[in-house]
Amino acid sequence: MDSGTLDFIVGHLNYWLFILLMMTGLYIVVAKGNLVKKIVGLNIFQTSVFMLYISIGKVTGGTAPIFPLDMKVDPDVVYSNPLPHVLILTAIVVGIATTSLGLALIIRIREEYHTIEEDQIAEVENAVLKSEQWASEQAAGEHS
Amino acid sequence: MATQEVHHVALTLTDHLPILEVLVPFVAAPLVVVLGSRRLAWPIAFAASAISFVIACLLLLQVLDGSYISYHIGGWAPPLGIEYRVDAANAFVLFLVSGISTLILPYARASFEAEIPRRSTTLLYALYLLCLTGLLGVVITGDAFNVFVFLEISSLSTYVLIAQGLHRDKRALTAAYNYLIMGTIGATFFVIGIGFLYMATGTLNMADLADRIAVQSDSRTIRAAFAFIVVGVGLKVAIYPLHLWLPNAYTFAPSAITAFLAGTATKVAIYVLLRFMFSVFQPEFIAQVPTLEVIILPFALLAMFGASLTAIFQRDLKRMLAYSSIAQIGYMLLGIAFFSQAGLMATMIQLFNHGITKAALFMGVGAFVLRAGGSFYHHLYGLGKSMPWTSAAMVIAGISLIGVPGTAGFISKWLLVQAALDAGWWPIAILIVASSLLAVIYVWRMIEALYLTETSAELPARQAPLSMVVPLWIMALACIYFGFDSDLTLSASRTAAEGLLAGSMGME
Numbered sequence: 001m002d003s004g005t006l007d008f009i010v011g012h013l014n015y016w017l018f019i020l021l022m023m024t025g026l027y028i029v030v031a032k033g034n035l036v037k038k039i040v041g042l043n044i045f046q047t048s049v050f051m052l053y054i055s056i057g058k059v060t061g062g063t064a065p066i067f068p069l070d071m072k073v074d075p076d077v078v079y080s081n082p083l084p085h086v087l088i089l090t091a092i093v094v095g096i097a098t099t100s101l102g103l104a105l106i107i108r109i110r111e112e113y114h115t116i117e118e119d120q121i122a123e124v125e126n127a128v129l130k131s132e133q134w135a136s137e138q139a140a141g142e143h144s
Numbered sequence: 145m146a147t148q149e150v151h152h153v154a155l156t157l158t159d160h161l162p163i164l165e166v167l168v169p170f171v172a173a174p175l176v177v178v179l180g181s182r183r184l185a186w187p188i189a190f191a192a193s194a195i196s197f198v199i200a201c202l203l204l205l206q207v208l209d210g211s212y213i214s215y216h217i218g219g220w221a222p223p224l225g226i227e228y229r230v231d232a233a234n235a236f237v238l239f240l241v242s243g244i245s246t247l248i249l250p251y252a253r254a255s256f257e258a259e260i261p262r263r264s265t266t267l268l269y270a271l272y273l274l275c276l277t278g279l280l281g282v283v284i285t286g287d288a289f290n291v292f293v294f295l296e297i298s299s300l301s302t303y304v305l306i307a308q309g310l311h312r313d314k315r316a317l318t319a320a321y322n323y324l325i326m327g328t329i330g331a332t333f334f335v336i337g338i339g340f341l342y343m344a345t346g347t348l349n350m351a352d353l354a355d356r357i358a359v360q361s362d363s364r365t366i367r368a369a370f371a372f373i374v375v376g377v378g379l380k381v382a383i384y385p386l387h388l389w390l391p392n393a394y395t396f397a398p399s400a401i402t403a404f405l406a407g408t409a410t411k412v413a414i415y416v417l418l419r420f421m422f423s424v425f426q427p428e429f430i431a432q433v434p435t436l437e438v439i440i441l442p443f444a445l446l447a448m449f450g451a452s453l454t455a456i457f458q459r460d461l462k463r464m465l466a467y468s469s470i471a472q473i474g475y476m477l478l479g480i481a482f483f484s485q486a487g488l489m490a491t492m493i494q495l496f497n498h499g500i501t502k503a504a505l506f507m508g509v510g511a512f513v514l515r516a517g518g519s520f521y522h523h524l525y526g527l528g529k530s531m532p533w534t535s536a537a538m539v540i541a542g543i544s545l546i547g548v549p550g551t552a553g554f555i556s557k558w559l560l561v562q563a564a565l566d567a568g569w570w571p572i573a574i575l576i577v578a579s580s581l582l583a584v585i586y587v588w589r590m591i592e593a594l595y596l597t598e599t600s601a602e603l604p605a606r607q608a609p610l611s612m613v614v615p616l617w618i619m620a621l622a623c624i625y626f627g628f629d630s631d632l633t634l635s636a637s638r639t640a641a642e643g644l645l646a647g648s649m650g651m652e
Contacts, residue, residue: 049336056343094296098328105321112314136459139522
C-alpha cells in the first residue's frame, strides 16, 4: 500500500467511522424484532450523522471559534467552522424527542399487546385481521 | 466585524406576512396548552388556522404574477440569515394546507368528541397546531436546514396524532411506531444529504445552493447529496416501495387526523421533492434525467397499478382510500418524470385537486365511523338512505377521484394525459386512462355498499351532525367548483411550474 492510499484512509477516519456507525444503526433497525432495540439502532444511526456534521466543521489547524475578549482578531489564526456544530445541536434535540416519543409508544404498545417483540405483535394483529375478515364475510353472505 | 450596518427600517404588517403565516399557529399551540381550557382550545385553534389561511390567500395573490417575496428573519440578509421565500409554487401549497386545515377543524370537533377521551382533546388541538406549523414552515422556508427542522416538528406531532387512534383500535400504536421508525430514517437521510451539500458548497440557503451547485463542476459529494435527499423525502412522500407506513397510519388514525394528513402531509413532501429536484439542483443536473427515467417513472407506474389493484380488494373503505392515495401519488410522480413544463403543471394541479378530493373522502369516512360504528363495507350497507347528505358528498368526491369530466380530478388527469402526449409517450397516456378505470372499480364498490345493498341493522344510522356535514359539503363542492372554474388553480400551477423549471432561484 503506497503512502497516498494510507493517508486517504487515515485522513478520513471520521468519515469511515461515520459510514460504519450509520450501517450498524440501519442494520439494527431492520434486522432486530425487539422494539426497544430498534430505537437503539435508530439512535446509533442518528448519532453517526452528528459525527458527519462535526467532522465537516473541523478546519485543519483551526482553533475554537471564540472571539478574544478585546475583540482584536488576529488574521493569522485559523478558526474551525462553528455552524455545523450549531446545526447538529438542533438535530440532537430532534433525536432526543424522537427517542422519547418512540419509548413512550413502546410503553403503550406493551400495555395493549403485553409484548414488545415484533413477531408476537404481528400474531396478535393477524388474529384481529382474521376476525374482521370473518365478520365482513358473514355480513356480505347475508346479502348475497 | 465585516457585516454591513443595516439601518432599521420600519416594516408594515403586510411585510411580515410570511413569518406570521407560520408564527400564528406556532404561538397558538403553547397558548392552548398553557390556558389548558377545554372550552378555549378549539376557538384558538380555529382562529389560528383561519388567520393562516387568510395570510396564505394574501401571499398567493401577491405572487401569482410570477414574482417572489423574500423575507429576512431578524433582518439578517441571506445567505447568512434565514430567508423565507414565497413564490407561486409554495404559496399555492400554503393555500392548500391552511385551507384544508381550516375546514377540518370545525369537522374535527364532533369527530374528536366521539373518538378521543375528553381529557386528551385540549392537548390534541395543540399538537394539531404544531403539525400545521411544521407543514407550513416546510413549505415557506428558503433554507435547507430549516426544512429539516420543520419537517421534524410536523412529523413528531403526526406520530402522536396517529397514536391517538388507539382509543378506537390498538393497532394505531404500532402504526404510529412504524411510521416513527420509517419517518426518522427518511428525515435522517434528508439531513445527511443536506450535510453533503453544505460540505460541497458551504451554504444552506436554497437560492445560494442552487447558484453554487450550478457553477460547480459535478462532484461525487453533490451526487450523493442528491441521492440521499431524494430517498429521504421519498419516504415522506410514500413513493411506491417506500409507502409501507402509509396504509396502517391512515387506517388507524382518528378520522379527522386522517383527513388532515391525507390532504396535506404527502402533498407537502411532494413539494419538497420538487423544490430540491428542480430549484436547488438545476434541471440540467447530471443525475436528474436518469433518476427520473429509471427510478421515478417505473415506480410511479407501479404505484398507479399496484396500489390501485390492492385498493380494489380491500374490505375497509378507509384502508381502500389509503391505498388509493398511494396510487394518486403515482400520478404526481409521473408528472415529475415527464420533465416538462406541462408535466410539472399537471403535478402541481394534481397535488391540489387530490388534496381536496381525498380530504373530502376521509371526512365522509369519519362521519360513517361516527354513525355506523365502522368503515368496513358491511358497515356502509344502506347508508345511502339513512345518511343521504354524507353519502351524496362521498359520491361527488368519489367521481372526482376517478376523474370524471366536471370535477377537479378530471382537470389534473386531462393535463397529465396531455403532458404524456406532448412528450410523445402515448403508451403512458393509455396507462393513465387504464389506471383510472381501476379507480372506477374501487369507487363503485363504495357506491354499491352505500346505495345498492340493504342494511341488516334494525336501527337505521342517524344523520351525521351538521358540524361535520357542512365542512364535508364545502370540500365536495370545491371538487366540483375547481372542475369548472379552473382559472385560479391553472394559473397558479402554470406559474409554479415555470418558476420551478426556470431552475436558478438567482440571488440578486
